[in-house]
Each structure stands twice: as structure tokens, then as C-alpha cells.
Amino acid sequence: MTIEVAGLSKHFRVHRRPPGLAAAVRSLWRRRYDTVKAVDDVSFTIARGERVGFLGPNGAGKTTTMKVLSGLLHPTAGAVRVEGHQPFRREPDFLRRITLVMGQKQQLLWDLPPSETYALNRAVFGVDPAQARQTIAELTELLGLAGLTDKPTRQLSLGERMKCELAAALLHRPTTLFLDEPTIGLDVAMQVTIRDFIRDYNQRHDATVLLTSHYMDDVVALCPRVIVIDGGRLIHDGDLRALVKTMLPDKLVSFTGGVPAEEVARLGEVVKAEGGRTTVRVPEARLREVVSHVLDRAGADLAVEDPPLEDVMRKLFKDKRAAAPAAPPAEPPP
Amino acid sequence: MRLGYYARLFAVQARASLTTAMQYRADFLVQGLTSLYWLGWNLVPLLVLYDDRATVAGWSFGAALVVMAHFVIVRGILEGAINPSLGAVVEQIRSGAFDYTLLRPADAQFLVSTARFAPWRALDVLGGVGLLIYAFVRLGHAPSPAQLGAGLVLLGAGLAVMYGLWIMIVATAFWVVRMDNLIYLLSSVFDAARWPASVFRGVWKVVFTFVIPLALMTTFPARALLGTVTWQAGIGCLVGALLVSIVARLVWRLALRSYTSASS
Ligand SMILES: Nc1ncnc2c1ncn2[C@@H]1O[C@H](COP(=O)(O)OP(=O)(O)OP(=O)(O)O)[C@@H](O)[C@H]1O
Numbered sequence: 001m002t003i004e005v006a007g008l009s010k011h012f013r014v015h016r017r018p019p020g021l022a023a024a025v026r027s028l029w030r031r032r033y034d035t036v037k038a039v040d041d042v043s044f045t046i047a048r049g050e051r052v053g054f055l056g057p058n059g060a061g062k063t064t065t066m067k068v069l070s071g072l073l074h075p076t077a078g079a080v081r082v083e084g085h086q087p088f089r090r091e092p093d094f095l096r097r098i099t100l101v102m103g104q105k106q107q108l109l110w111d112l113p114p115s116e117t118y119a120l121n122r123a124v125f126g127v128d129p130a131q132a133r134q135t136i137a138e139l140t141e142l143l144g145l146a147g148l149t150d151k152p153t154r155q156l157s158l159g160e161r162m163k164c165e166l167a168a169a170l171l172h173r174p175t176t177l178f179l180d181e182p183t184i185g186l187d188v189a190m191q192v193t194i195r196d197f198i199r200d201y202n203q204r205h206d207a208t209v210l211l212t213s214h215y216m217d218d219v220v221a222l223c224p225r226v227i228v229i230d231g232g233r234l235i236h237d238g239d240l241r242a243l244v245k246t247m248l249p250d251k252l253v254s255f256t257g258g259v260p261a262e263e264v265a266r267l268g269e270v271v272k273a274e275g276g277r278t279t280v281r282v283p284e285a286r287l288r289e290v291v292s293h294v295l296d297r298a299g300a301d302l303a304v305e306d307p308p309l310e311d312v313m314r315k316l317f318k319d320k321r322a323a324a325p326a327a328p329p330a331e332p333p334p
Numbered sequence: 335m336r337l338g339y340y341a342r343l344f345a346v347q348a349r350a351s352l353t354t355a356m357q358y359r360a361d362f363l364v365q366g367l368t369s370l371y372w373l374g375w376n377l378v379p380l381l382v383l384y385d386d387r388a389t390v391a392g393w394s395f396g397a398a399l400v401v402m403a404h405f406v407i408v409r410g411i412l413e414g415a416i417n418p419s420l421g422a423v424v425e426q427i428r429s430g431a432f433d434y435t436l437l438r439p440a441d442a443q444f445l446v447s448t449a450r451f452a453p454w455r456a457l458d459v460l461g462g463v464g465l466l467i468y469a470f471v472r473l474g475h476a477p478s479p480a481q482l483g484a485g486l487v488l489l490g491a492g493l494a495v496m497y498g499l500w501i502m503i504v505a506t507a508f509w510v511v512r513m514d515n516l517i518y519l520l521s522s523v524f525d526a527a528r529w530p531a532s533v534f535r536g537v538w539k540v541v542f543t544f545v546i547p548l549a550l551m552t553t554f555p556a557r558a559l560l561g562t563v564t565w566q567a568g569i570g571c572l573v574g575a576l577l578v579s580i581v582a583r584l585v586w587r588l589a590l591r592s593y594t595s596a597s598s
């Protein structure tokens with residue numbers, strides 16, 4: 001197992017500042033602390049070469065978990081092993097095997113071309129020049145970096161910069177990739193480029209990938225397996241398709257024209273009808289029947305899709321929160 | 335092996351700083367001229383003071399020039415090699431780029447300390463050396479090799495003290511910046527983007543640029559060159575430098591531990 005996490009918790013102690021000026025002044029000498037359970041008793045393992053989607057709403061604890069796994073944060077409790085090391089020791093041999101890409105933070109030197117950051121990383125990671133050249137050639141081809149790496153970073157567009165960030169993070173050929181929202185803010189075409197690149201890197205180097213993204217398309221396209229957390233707690237870990245199937249077993253059938261309005265209503269619940277295209281929700285058991293009916297009337301322009309992952313997630317969080325009423329609030333200050 | 339590794343790292347970082355500086359060549363020129371201008375102004379009080387007397391408090395004009403030259407050299411090193419990195423690391427902690435520093439398999443203190451130089455400050459250092467030479471011409475004698483050696487060693491000790499204090503200041507930045515994270519988290523009324531950086535620039539800049547360098551780093555090496563420093567004072571300086579360096583390293587590690595237990 002490349003990544004082993006057992007009973008991981010990460011709690012932050014935050015100073016609580018009550019509202020109001022008087023209270024704020026008083027709190028200068030009487031500080032009250034709250035404990036934020038950013039990650040709470042989470043366990044999972046990931047095998048070499050897996051691509052796993054790490055999902056959860058804002059504040060779920062995804063970034064915190066990634067930081068613990070990459071050694072930036074000490075765990076409060078629990079055992080973590082990544083590539084055979086305890087991350088928080090930050091041993092050079094460990095750091096040479098992993099990488100963390102944060103879509104919201106950049107490592108490229110702002111005033112200099114990305115190639116300068118590559119030179120720095122090459123020296124820091126002790127990559128020998130021949131291998132570095134080969135890696136850069138490979139990354140340049142896969143990411144389409146030609147012409148970008150010699151312009152100052154500040155002159156690059158967001159998407160171009162992200163591609164260069166990825167290259168900087170992968171120069172030392174890590175075998176475990178923690179990708180925290182690597183596609184944030186990118187247009188659809190650029191998202192697809194990055195996605196394809198990640199899959200390709202994963203296959204070429206048998207690299208393990210843990211990916212967070214709020215764009216469900218990334219996850220659907222890349223990750224056969226998903227781990228879902230909410231409020232710091234693990235609520236699902238398993239096959240993505242199976243999750244979709246159990247949460248929302250219905251399929252979405254869409255087609256253009258051809259079917260009279262009164263028949264459409266009988267096919268299933270209409271989810272969307274715009275621009276002459278109709279989408280109906282159909283239970284899996286009736287799928288065959290509905291599809292053949294529509295094919296008879298509407299001809300070839302027919303599509304059958306899984307319900308969007310967004311809907312699946314929404315339902316998952318709702319169900320779990322209903323099942324386990326709010327976790328006890330923060331511990332009282334000691 | 336390790337030494338070679340860090341020498342290479344240093345070279346790469348220094349080159350990056352130089353390349354950045356070259357992008358702002360106009361700055362280079364302006365900064366260079368400004369430092370020469372200030373070098374001139376620094377001399378004015380001395381010239382006024384020594385206009386109608388040969389010595390002030392036992393210091394001749396030449397000897398006072400030696401001290402002044404040290405001040406210029408030290409300030410050049412401070413503003414060229416130490417302050418820019420201070421700014422860079424506080425900025426890194428603030429923007430979160432410091433996380434990337436911690437992900438690199440090299441000593442974080444080394445990476446941070448060599449992150450940014452202001453190469454044009456070398457002009458100050460050169461100006462200071464020129465002044466030093468002129469001062470000894472005025473004095474009519476050159477320092478002996480032993481005095482020169484002692485001067486260099488004490489200058490090194492002084493720089494070590496400065497650097498140690500600087501590292502401790504950076505370490506406090508871990509806490510200050512964290513605090514303002516909390517402020518941000520709790521959406522308080524403070525404008526978090528504003529104050530810590532200015533705190534560092536305000537008070538510390540004064541302390542670092544004037545008080546400590548003047549007292550510690552200028553007088554002792556200057557007196558070593560002039561041959562008026564005692565053995566005891568010299569050894570005291572060295573021991574002090576060693577102690578500050580050790581304490582600084584400990585404080586740095588403590589701060590790093592606190593950072594990794596609660597950064598965001
Ligand atoms: N340094 C810190 N101090 C205090 N609380 C923190 C700190 N860092 C994170 N938290 C809290 O921990 C929780 C989890 O944060 P985290 O950044 O891991 O969420 P996330 O799942 O990455 O969310 P998002 O999708 O918005 O990026 C949040 O409630 C956050 O406010």
C-alpha cells in the first residue's frame with residue numbers, strides 16, 4: 001500500500017473572538033479556545049497506481065488531510081504512512097517521492113520564467129541533468145509547454161501557469177501525487193488537458209494519485225474510486241460507479257423531438273426540456289423499454305447518462321447528515 | 335557531498351536573484367545612485383564635526399572614517415543579503431508558498447535565507463571598502479595582517495549575530511502570520527492584509543538598520559583594524575555570535591514545529 005491512513009485526526013485550536021468591541025477587548029486577556037475537528041478519525045488505504053477522487057463540501061477537511069499526507073501538518077492522532085515513511089518527519093527520501101500541487105497556491109517564481117523554478121527544483125531534488133532534460137521534454141510535449149517556460153510567470157495566463165506549476169511539481173518524477181484542486185478556475189478545454197495529462201502520468205509512471213476537485217467532471221473522468229468526507233469524517237469509500245448506482249439508480253434519457261408531449265410524460269419524470277431537447281429520469285428497470293420506445297419515434301439522436309455526480313453527492317451528504325445528527329459541538333475549553 | 339549540494343543550491347538561488355534584478359535595470363541604476371548619494375551624505379556630519387578639531391572623544395578623523403566605512407559595508411550586506419530574504423519569507427508564509435519550501439528536501443532555513451538578494455547593494459559594499467582604503471591612507475598606515483584578520487573575523491561574528499536575530503524575527507513571523515490567519519478565519523474587523531508586513535518594516539527596520547549594526551558590527555571590527563580592540567572583547571564577540579546562532583537555530587526549529595502543527 002502506498003498510502004495507509006489509520007484513525008487520522010487533525011484538530012486545530014482556534015481563539016474564539018466574540019462579537020462586539022467590549023468583548024473583543026476583554027478577550028485580549030481572557031482567551032477562549034474552540035477546537036476545530038478538521039479531520040476526525042479517518043482511515044483508508046490506497047494502493048500503488050490507483051487514482052482516487054477525494055470529495056467533500058467546502059471545509060470538509062480535504063486540504064488538511066492532504067497536508068498531513070504530504071508532511072506539512074503533524075497529525076493530532078492516528079498513524080499515517082506514505083511511500084513507507086511517516087510524512088511529518090519530512091525525510092528527504094520521502095519528499096523526493098511525493099508532490100503536492102495546490103491549485104490555490106503557486107511555487108513558480110513570479111518575476112522569473114518557469115524555467116528558473118525548474119532549475120531550482122532540479123538542484124533541490126538532485127535530479128541529474130540528463131534525466132531532467134528528458135523529463136522536461138516529456139512534460140513539454142504532454143502539457144504543451146513549448147514557448148511558455150521562458151516567459152516570466154507573471155505574463156502567463158492562469159491556465160498556462162497551472163500547466164507550468166504541474167511541470168515544476170513533477171520534475172523529480174514523484175510516484176505519489178497529491179493534487180488539491182489542480183483545475184480550479186480553468187476553462188473546460190484546459191481542464192480536459194490537465195485531466196488527460198494526469199491520467200497519462202499515472203499510467204506511464206505507475207503513480208498513485210489522490211485528487212480533490214469541485215468539478216465533478218474531473219472526478220468522473222479520472223477516478224474509478226472516490227473517498228468522500230464531510231465535517232472531517234469519512235462517509236464513503238469505494239467504487240464511483242457503484243456509489244452512483246446505489247445513491248441514484250435512475251438514468252437520464254435525453255432526445256430531440258419526435259415523441260408527442262403526452263407520451264413523454266408517461267416515459268418518466270421530465271427533468272429538463274429546452275431547445276427542443278427533452279430529458280427524462282427513468283428507473284433502471286424501465287430503461288430498455290423507454291429507450292426502444294424513443295428510438296421508434298425520435299430516431300438516432302438519443303443519449304443515456306448517469307445522473308450528474310453533483311446530484312449524487314448532494315443526496316449522499318443529505319442522507320448521511322440525516323442518519324447521524326450533528327456531531328457534538330466543539331469540546332469545552334480545558 | 336552535502337557541501338557541494340548546498341553550494342549548487344546557493345548558486346541557483348543567487349542566479350535567480352541576479353536575473354530578477356536584471357529585469358529591473360532601471361531600479362538597478364537608481365538604487366546604485368541612491369546608495370552612492372547616501373554614502374556621500376553619511377560623510378557630512380563627520381566633515382562638519384572634524385572641520386575645526388583633530389580628534390573627537392579620542393577618535394581621529396581617519397579612525398572615525400574607518401568606523402563609518404564599516405557601517406556602510408555592514409548596511410550594504412544587511413540590505414543586500416538579509417533584509418530582502420526577510421521580506422521574501424514573510425511574504426511566502428502569508429501567501430502559502432512557504433508550504434512549497436517545506437516540500438523541498440533541503441534545509442528550510444537555508445532555502446529561506448538564500449531566497450532573495452538585492453545584488454546592487456554590492457555597490458554599497460564596494461563604496462564602503464573604498465572609504466576604508468581612503469581612511470587608512472589618511473591615517474598614513476595600513477593595518478597589519480593580524481589586525482586585518484581579526485577585523486574580518488569580528489565582522490563575520492557581527493554578521494552572524496545579525497543573521498541569528500533575523501532568523502528569530504522570521505520565526506516570530508510564523509506566529510504573527512498564524513495569528514492573522516485566525517483573525518481571518520473569525521472574520522474579525524481587522525484588515526489582515528495590512529499589518530504584520532508593516533510591523534516588520536517599521537520598528538525592526540530601524541532596530542536592524544541602525545541600532546544593532548552600529549553598536550555591534552561596526553565598532554568592534556573597526557577597532558580590530560585599528561588595533562585597539564582587547565582580546566577579551568574579541569573573544570566575547572565570538573562567543574556571543576556562537577550563542578546567538580545556536581539559539582536562533584533552536585527558535586527556528588520550534589517555530590517550524592508550531593507551523594506544521596497549525597498552518598492553514
Ligand atoms: N490553520 C487552521 N486553523 C484553524 N482552523 C483551520 C485551519 N486550517 C483549516 N481549518 C479548518 O479546518 C476545516 C477543514 O479545512 P480544509 O481546508 O481542510 O477544508 P477543505 O475540505 O479543503 O475545503 P475546501 O473545499 O473549501 O478547500 C475548516 O473548518 C477550516 O476552517
Ligand SMILES: [Mg+2]
Nearest residue numbers: 062063064180
Ligand atoms: Mg481545500
